[in-house]
Amino acid sequence: MRRAATVAVLSLALAGCIKVPDRVKLSFCAQPAPSNHFGSASAARSCCPGPPRVARFGHYSEPCSR
């Protein structure tokens, strides 16, 4: 049991080594309506709220900027 827990914690720690570049994060943004063809436009706001994210990612471009 303890060994399994150790392995699980170690796996999580190692998984944390994977870096997600900003360009990849941007690709996983949902676009706002009406350009979103998959009914997920409501998720767009959480990913692309506007200026703060523009500053954070540095190179915000279409289609997330509005």
Added chain:
Amino acid sequence: MTDLGRRRLLAGLSGALLAGCSGRVLEYSIHSVYDDPSAGSSGRPPFRTGQIVLSEAPGPYGILFSLAPERFFRFTHSALVVMDPSGEPFVYDMSAEFKPTLATEPAGSLAGGIRRTPLADYVGMHLYVEVFEPPLNVDRARVEARVKELEARHVEFDAGWDFSDHSRMFCSEFVVDALAAGGVSPPPLVPLTHNPSLRTVLTWFGVTAVDSLPAAALPRERRVAAFSVWPNRACAAAYLEAKRELYRRFTPDQNIGNLLELERYDVRLRPPVAEFLQRAPELYLTAKGEPAEAELRDRVRALAVEVLGPV
């Protein structure tokens, strides 16, 4: 799948073959087994070494990878049947799993190689599986020998889908390589998508090739069996049609994030997409026979408009 489940499935398969002779219809609580009406009527399972297995697993990756080729293919994974000496069919495929390492990119933590799985267990891991005869005149003994040779060499999984480098292999590259040993010419490669967001994500996953070999592009002959989690083939056809509709909607201006969301280093389907894929097979839960292609397409597209919105 449990041993009991396996026995039931294999027993069911034989039953289904007999049903093809007697006209009975057999259904299973977990998987359905369908006969190719043109299959032999000997009552023996139709599996032979060298047959090609095409399959769809549940989860987001089947959707992600189906969007990768420049044109639509129904399946995203392929494998080969090799009979063991006792006559039981085994599926050999090239697969990988995520094993966390110190790597900073996903490809560095993907580890895998040739996997050998009893057919029934393999079916249990998938939503839908079809088994096809390979091209005519293939030398099945040579195919088997090549599979065993690659297995003995511990050829590793190629997360980059690089068909020009055979030191590592991805799923369809492995199948093509083994079939080539049996005399089958490799099919032409298919260009990968130009969609900017998907290219970005594929590159992050380690795929930098400009073309590749989709599983369903493999040359093959008649289908000998199909298995699914649904009670009839119409449901499976509706699921594959739903994938086609997602592909149709994924125009170059679309972000992959419209379908999938990033969760730490993994991806998952966004809720509307998951709902659409869940509901599409349910359109045909009580269907008798297979629907006409046009009707199937119309109903799945109508569902897409309802769940995903108009395009």
